[in-house]
Amino acid sequence: MYTQAMDIAPKEEQRAVRSLEEVELMRRFDAKIDAGDYIEPKDWMPEHYRKTLVRQISQHAHSEIVGMLPEGNWVTRAPTLKRKTILLAKIQDEAGHGLYLYSAAETLGTSRDELLAALHSGKAKYSSIFNYPTLTWADVGVIGWLVDGAAIMNQVPLTRCSYAPYARAMVRICREESFHQRQGFDALNIMMREGTPEQRAMVQDATNRWWWPSLMMFGPPDSESVHGTQNTRWGIKRISNDDLRQKFIDATAEQAKVLGVTLPDPELKWNAERGHYDFGRIDWTEFWRVVNGDGPCNRERLAARRRAHEAGQWVRDAANAHAAKAAGRTPAAA
Ligand code: 3HC
Numbered sequence: 001m002y003t004q005a006m007d008i009a010p011k012e013e014q015r016a017v018r019s020l021e022e023v024e025l026m027r028r029f030d031a032k033i034d035a036g037d038y039i040e041p042k043d044w045m046p047e048h049y050r051k052t053l054v055r056q057i058s059q060h061a062h063s064e065i066v067g068m069l070p071e072g073n074w075v076t077r078a079p080t081l082k083r084k085t086i087l088l089a090k091i092q093d094e095a096g097h098g099l100y101l102y103s104a105a106e107t108l109g110t111s112r113d114e115l116l117a118a119l120h121s122g123k124a125k126y127s128s129i130f131n132y133p134t135l136t137w138a139d140v141g142v143i144g145w146l147v148d149g150a151a152i153m154n155q156v157p158l159t160r161c162s163y164a165p166y167a168r169a170m171v172r173i174c175r176e177e178s179f180h181q182r183q184g185f186d187a188l189n190i191m192m193r194e195g196t197p198e199q200r201a202m203v204q205d206a207t208n209r210w211w212w213p214s215l216m217m218f219g220p221p222d223s224e225s226v227h228g229t230q231n232t233r234w235g236i237k238r239i240s241n242d243d244l245r246q247k248f249i250d251a252t253a254e255q256a257k258v259l260g261v262t263l264p265d266p267e268l269k270w271n272a273e274r275g276h277y278d279f280g281r282i283d284w285t286e287f288w289r290v291v292n293g294d295g296p297c298n299r300e301r302l303a304a305r306r307r308a309h310e311a312g313q314w315v316r317d318a319a320n321a322h323a324a325k326a327a328g329r330t331p332a333a334a
Contacts, residue, residue, distance in 0.1 A: 033235050038164035041107040049234055052227065053163050054108050055124075056236065058115045061101035062126035066119075066301050068094045070134045071143060079137060086183050087140060093176045100169040107165045120306050128287060129217050131295030138191065138199070138206035144184015145259075146207070146214040146252065152177045153248040154218055162235030185255065192260050200260075207256070208264040215279075216287045218245040224284075246276050253277050 025044045032039060039045055068091050075091070078084035102112055118124035129147055134140065155177060158170040191199045219241035222228055231237035239247075249268075256263050267280035289295065 033162055033233075036235070037162075038167065039162055040164050048230075050108050052231065052234070052236065053166065054105055054110050054115075056227075056231075057101055057105040057108075057163075057166055058110070058118065059125050059127075061098045061105060061115070062119045062124055063130065064094050064098035064101060066126045066130045066305060067147075069301055069304055070130055070132070070297075071140055073134050074137060074140050077137070078140075083187065086187075090144070090180050090183060093180065097169075097173045097176070100173060101166075104163075104165040104169045116309060120302070120309060122293065122302060125291065126301075127217055128290040128295060129213050131290050131297045131301060132209065132213055133296055135209070136202050136206060138188070138202040139210070141184045141187035141191065141203065142206040142210045144180050144182075145188055145255070146184075146210050147217070148177050148180035148184060149252060149255075150214045150217045150248050152181055153244050153251070157238035157244070160235075160238055166236075185259070188259055188261075203259075204261050207261045211264050212282060212286075213290075215245055215249070215282055216290075218242075218248065220284065220287065249277050249279055 026046065029039070029043075029045060029049075032043075039049075071087060071091055075084060075087055078087055102115060105115060106112060115124070119126065129150075134143070152174060155170055155174050159167055159174060161167045161170065188203050191203050195203070219225060219228075222240045222242045225241055228237060228240060232240070253263060253268060253270075265280045267278060269278050270276075271278045290298070293299075
């Protein structure tokens with residue numbers, strides 16, 4: 001197995017000589033990772049492992065919270081009460097996912113305020129997929145089918161992540177993601193079977209717009225993945241970006257046939273020799289442009305999050321005042 005001790009921590013952290021005690025602590029950490037054991041918050045861990053987890057878990061949490069915005073746009077315009085309640089339930093789930101993940105990140109010694117400040121300042125990332133607009137009702141179904149479908153593919157391996165609080169949070173999140181993907185596919189299936197030609201065209205249009213950005217959710221190619229190698233050594237990343245992307249394409253190509261939509265990739269073809277679908281070139285220039293803040297909705301999404309945070313200040317003040325009062329309250333008479 002890899003030697004985690006050779007971790008490629010940033011220069012400032014790779015001190016020339018470690019104390020004997022730290023060498024022993026690192027050896028024990030490596031042995032736990034090698035044995036497939038979990039690391040708990042109270043366990044010793046290399047500072048680079050901790051920082052990597054704060055980065056990934058907090059960005060994952062930001063993705064959940066920002067991810068509520070594109071669909072929130074359609075709550076008041078859902079075509080039926082049933083679709084409205086399903087959409088509300090899904091959006092509420094995403095808020096819960098964000099809270100589990102912020103709580104998991106806080107077990108690493110960071111605070112909610114720090115994490116949110118990093119998001120609101122534009123320093124922290126969130127998934128590029130949420131920087132695309134939801135133009136029609138079909139987008140809501142396609143987001144469930146493709147975006148939540150990709151999220152499940154990317155998140156299930158995280159239920160075996162070496163950092164225990166993250167793995168535990170992912171078990172519950174993945175269960176709820178399955179409902180998200182199912183409800184999206186179901187909405188599209190109805191539109192394709194019972195809808196008008198215009199509604200079917202709406203589903204195809206949404207599929208055309210969301211297909212390639214959904215493939216980008218798995219991250220850059222392994223050859224350009226900055227954290228891939230190290231995170232695999234540490235048991236954070238269990239399957240590589242490219243392998244997960246391929247798994248998603250293989251599964252979704254079949255689902256598209258059931259739905260009766262065409263995925264917008266003329267090179268998408270089953271390759272019996274590989275046992276996978278071949279697919280066309282992903283536009284990584286678009287990916288990095290969106291990741292670096294220049295996507296269709298980046299500014300709008302961040303502005304919405306900053307506004308929501310400011311508007312919620314009175315709730316935080318009231319909760320803090322209540323907690324202070326409760327803490328100061330004399331104990332009830334025995
Ligand atoms: N969007 C934005 N940034 C991305 C990205 C994406 N789709 N893919 C990669 N990046 C960033 C990484 O964050 C990293 O930047 P950083 O160092 O500033 O953080 C850089 O690009 C290099 O990419 P790497 O492959 O080296 O990064 P990772 O190894 O971290 O892989 C990842 C990226 C696959 C997204 C990984 O972080 C991961 O698995 N994260 C946990 C799952 C997650 O966050 N999923 C996002 C969607 S959540 C969601 O969809 C909610 C659902 O309910 C809809």
